[in-house]
Amino acid sequence: MSLGVLYVVVTAAGATRQVPSRLLPLAAGQGWDVYVLATEQAQSTFPETMRQIAEATGRAVRTDFHTAVGYSLPDPDAVIVAPATYNTITKWALGIADTYVLTRLAEQVGRGIPITAAPYANVRFAAHPTYQGSLTTLKEWGVNVVIGPSEPHESGDGAADDFPWDAILATVSRPAGS
Numbered sequence: 001m002s003l004g005v006l007y008v009v010v011t012a013a014g015a016t017r018q019v020p021s022r023l024l025p026l027a028a029g030q031g032w033d034v035y036v037l038a039t040e041q042a043q044s045t046f047p048e049t050m051r052q053i054a055e056a057t058g059r060a061v062r063t064d065f066h067t068a069v070g071y072s073l074p075d076p077d078a079v080i081v082a083p084a085t086y087n088t089i090t091k092w093a094l095g096i097a098d099t100y101v102l103t104r105l106a107e108q109v110g111r112g113i114p115i116t117a118a119p120y121a122n123v124r125f126a127a128h129p130t131y132q133g134s135l136t137t138l139k140e141w142g143v144n145v146v147i148g149p150s151e152p153h154e155s156g157d158g159a160a161d162d163f164p165w166d167a168i169l170a171t172v173s174r175p176a177g178s
């Protein structure tokens with residue numbers, strides 16, 4: 001049985017490489033109909049991952065409005081933003097909608113659907129004076145913020161083995177029968 005439409009928003013953070021192997025099988029196994037949206041920076045930084053995502057979902061990764069790809073997205077029943085860069089967290093928390101992904105995210109806040117963000121930011125980004133305030137703002141808006149056990153991580157572009165994909169998915173998945 002389908003749980004509904006799940007947007008998975010990926011950004012230009014190292015853990016995006018894990019999305020095809022770690023998140024998508026879990027989400028599909030739970031019955032989500034998954035649409036992946038990527039920032040333009042994610043698309044250009046991780047082109048092979050974008051190909052793997054398209055193959056796994058059977059859909060092109062969305063980085064722009066429907067005029068570019070040829071199909072419109074259904075409204076989501078839940079949204080996961082993972083991994084979320086410092087940049088996307090900061091701009092989303094300010095209400096900025098100057099890209100396709102940020103526009104979609106700004107639209108979803110306040111719709112009453114489950115939204116979860118899981119940052120993947122190194123210690124230098126996390127030390128920026130705005131960072132904790134941005135996470136607090138998202139939480140005040142009702143966004144589930146899931147912080148992995150190794151966050152913030154040390155500098156470098158590796159993907160942490162313990163990025164909390166199961167915990168992230170659990171925040172948006174309804175118990176059976178609800």
Ligand SMILES: Cc1cc2nc3c(=O)[nH]c(=O)nc-3n(C[C@H](O)[C@H](O)[C@H](O)COP(=O)(O)O)c2cc1C
Pocket residue numbers: 010011012013014015039040041042045084085086087088089120121122125157
């Ligand atoms: C290989 C690579 C890995 C990166 N990893 C991260 C990361 O893990 N976390 C982060 O916040 N930024 C990371 N960055 C920097 C972001 O990609 C950069 O801030 C970018 O503007 C984010 O754009 P986006 O939020 O639209 O995806 C990385 C950049 C590169 C080139």
